[in-house]
Amino acid sequence: MAQVLDRPPVRPVVETPTAGRRTAARLTLPTLLTLTAIVTIVPFAAMVLVAFAPPSGQTFPGALNPANFTLENFRTVLSSSDIPRWTVNSLIYSLVSVACVLLFASMAGYAFAKKKFPGRDLMFWAFLATLMVPFQATLIPSYILVARLDWVDSFWGLIVPTLANSQAVFLMRQFILQLPDELFEAAEIDGAGEWRIFTTIVLPLIRPVLATLGIFVFLWHWNDFLWPLVIGQSGKMQTLTVGLATLQTQAVPINQIMAGATITVVPSLLVFGLLQRYLTDSIAMSGLKA
């Protein structure tokens, strides 16, 4: 196919349909696009509308009159459930993980890219190979391990096992490989110590990839469900995703569930709004998967 078609580009022969057909054709795709976008956004819009609707037991669409909007569902769900506690847990889980993964992965990535040591390549491939093992396949032994460490129902158990992140190490290594060696050599000649080279030269240079990876790690943890479900067994240690799931198994009115759901989505939306470009560009380039 490729050989047959690989000819020097020539100006295409443009068909000349009637003006009407052309307009129709030009409008079809944008219309289709707009409709798809509306369908995509409707579930979110419905969630927000129901969350702000008066908690009178009225159903769709009667309760959706903007004049009746109220914060009452939010007030009720915040006071009657553990949402504040869950939010704090989710924030700790996500932010501590982001900080640790960024630090450890950039250190490892730097070593894999720019240092020589015995077993380096084997180690790197072994790290990568763990990508092939689904997390659920090792759920049971991971849980038993955490239980043996007496870490069940603690932040240690929640956070530490999730820090071994091969995607992060891989991304860091690929990025640092592209940095010119001369930079580090010059610093070494100037007598800078290894840790100083890392903090004053490597870290500032990889700032873009730190930002991208930081967003992804945040979303991985903020949205994570199975591991927090297994580890955070008491209500005290539940995260927002687990809390939301338990909330809707109880007899909580739908308005309050949607208010809770709206609260859980705010941080993701903030991250998304501020850093959408970083996210979308890095997926297109590296296939990073949240």
Added chain:
Amino acid sequence: MPGTGRAGPVSGQFRRRGTLRRPWIGLLFVAPMLVLFLVFRFLPAIGALLLSLTDYRLSGKWDFIALDNYTRLLSDSVFHEALLVTVTYTVIFVPLTVLLSLGTAVLLHQVVWNRGFFRGIFFLPYVTSIVLAAVIWKWIYDAQDGLLNAVLGLVNIGPIDFLSQSSTVLPSIAVTSAWKGFGYSMLILLAGLQAVPKSYLEAAMIDGAGTWQRFRYVTLPQLRPVLFFVLVIETIGAFQVFDAMYVMTGGGPVRSSYSLVYFLYDSGFKYFDFGYASAIGLVLFLIVLIVSLVQRRLVGRDD
């Protein structure tokens, strides 16, 4: 350092650096991650294999029972059902999500108008959690006051209790997951579409190929590797389905949305049958491995 003139992706392999004399520095930098991997990735991986050969119980006591867990799986009808549910779900979900992401990617590629805005909209569900998606869609599907039945009611259909019928429950969950996740594959496919050389399309145009023919015979073959990547990623993801079912149906009605991972979860954390659950995990691993290998073969053969 003398002798290294060039920097680039390859130079790391052949560099002669001062650090060669001090190999422990590199090891020191890897150390934190290495410890994490050894303890929380490699150890559990070996542990899963060993556990699956035992009847490890909550008390920590265990006996070696060789392949008993696996022979038990072979004759366990719950396992058969869970496997069937997972495969059925995958067969529904993968084409759905690939078509959705390909469709939106093609639309975005064709229409320049507000591209960034629309891309953002399609990507939005992806940054939320599957739990959130499940909570919203559970309400949308609700038979009494769900959004979908309200809309269907306008044209005098229903109400349909989507999540309580075994015939509709898996497609309903698949739609939820596809809505949540298609933004990712869409971005990958969009990047793939933008990489198709314009000259090929122009040449095809000169040869008189219409829009559909250009898409079918030029764009699609060029997109093949990217499409395969998306197909494999989504297939592997589909085999691991759990969150949506846990939230939306609890595996019901009568286990008609009871997936492999759900079975694993219950075996482990409801019945504390850790050895058996580990064996299920190993089956899951094998499935994922086979899917990846098949993909590698298919793509490798063509390129």
